[in-house]
Amino acid sequence: MNFLTLIKISWRNVWRNKLRSLVVIISMVFGLLGGIIMIAMSYGLNEERMNNAVDTYLSHIQIHNKLFSEDYNIKHTIDNLDLIEEAINNDDRVISYSKRIVLNGMLSNSNGSYGIQVKGIDPETEVSVTNTFEKVIDGEYFNSERDNTILVGKKLADRLNLKLKSKVVITFQDENYELTSLLYRVEGIFRSGNSRYDETNVFVKNKSIIKNLPGLTGYHEMPILLSDIDLRGEVKNDLAKRSSYNLVERWDDISKELAYANEMLAAVLYIFMMIILSGLSFGVINTMLMAILERKKEIGMLMSIGMNRYKIFLMISFETIFLTVIALPFGLLISYLIVEYYSVVGIDLSIVEAGLENFGVGTRLYFKVPNEQYFYVSIMVFFISIFSSIFPSIRALKINPVEATKSI
Numbered sequence: 001m002n003f004l005t006l007i008k009i010s011w012r013n014v015w016r017n018k019l020r021s022l023v024v025i026i027s028m029v030f031g032l033l034g035g036i037i038m039i040a041m042s043y044g045l046n047e048e049r050m051n052n053a054v055d056t057y058l059s060h061i062q063i064h065n066k067l068f069s070e071d072y073n074i075k076h077t078i079d080n081l082d083l084i085e086e087a088i089n090n091d092d093r094v095i096s097y098s099k100r101i102v103l104n105g106m107l108s109n110s111n112g113s114y115g116i117q118v119k120g121i122d123p124e125t126e127v128s129v130t131n132t133f134e135k136v137i138d139g140e141y142f143n144s145e146r147d148n149t150i151l152v153g154k155k156l157a158d159r160l161n162l163k164l165k166s167k168v169v170i171t172f173q174d175e176n177y178e179l180t181s182l183l184y185r186v187e188g189i190f191r192s193g194n195s196r197y198d199e200t201n202v203f204v205k206n207k208s209i210i211k212n213l214p215g216l217t218g219y220h221e222m223p224i225l226l227s228d229i230d231l232r233g234e235v236k237n238d239l240a241k242r243s244s245y246n247l248v249e250r251w252d253d254i255s256k257e258l259a260y261a262n263e264m265l266a267a268v269l270y271i272f273m274m275i276i277l278s279g280l281s282f283g284v285i286n287t288m289l290m291a292i293l294e295r296k297k298e299i300g301m302l303m304s305i306g307m308n309r310y311k312i313f314l315m316i317s318f319e320t321i322f323l324t325v326i327a328l329p330f331g332l333l334i335s336y337l338i339v340e341y342y343s344v345v346g347i348d349l350s351i352v353e354a355g356l357e358n359f360g361v362g363t364r365l366y367f368k369v370p371n372e373q374y375f376y377v378s379i380m381v382f383f384i385s386i387f388s389s390i391f392p393s394i395r396a397l398k399i400n401p402v403e404a405t406k407s408i
Contacts, residue, residue, distance in 0.1 A: 010318035032331030059223035077218025096128035105172030120206035139188035149187035153198025288392035320389035
């Protein structure tokens, strides 16, 4: 009996009991579907969280004075700012950048006070770096001609009962460590999708700070947006050469928890997928063991007429592998269609909006599965099918031909 004949016999044996084989195949399809949907949701949530952070406040790269990053004293401004700006303006990899004054202080009104970080921005350049202007849900984004207007987050507004045109006082230490207070009027309330960020960050016009702090001559933070997020490493290295007093950081240097989540996601998903497929493999093993018991006499006769144990082993292995290999394309196709649909339409999760904002994501989840993940899942299924074939094949080899042919 040649190898091709053995494959044909194994294929026909799979369909001798069509109902049983179909049940196993369908269970494998649903297992694949569940695993890939889980992967799609995890990647979607993680990318939404990362994009929301990058687009709202991180950008791809940020530059600070090293001393400012240590104690947030406002006198520590970015070193060699003119040379850095010249380099950025001549770099085709850079789409846009902005300059910010950053103050740590206390925001107060008649309802109480809360510790915040003030970002003094140029509204015209900031819109090309972050999307905060799109997140304004009440009021306007610095359309007033007044300098002393402020944007506050929804969570902070709720905490201090702030409304449009509410007056607030920001108190902070100047470069001489003396307390300074500035009066602002609420012009807009934004909602970034990250409640923790909304609670601790406010935006004002940088000229309102400069006007009241004549000793302040520079900027503390420079967010930079690149044409491709993957360029952040080489651009960081180029900018770091401009001044040894500055700290140039990528978004994943600033937000290490997001970077760590990105790194760990794939490993966690593979483990979870292995658990699902391993559970399904026991169903396949159980089915094949039942098939072997039903065909005990037949297998014994094949042994009696000269079919060696190696070919018996291969025959049972092929039958087991065929069950999972048949399920694989159907599972991948159905999963791909569902993922593609929800990658465009998304799933409305507004019912758990508050929880998602604490996590830093929006209320609509879009599925995402990198193309290579389908390949990796296919490899995992293939190896699981080989693993599932070993035990039933070994069990078939233990059949005694003499006793098997006598059984009814």
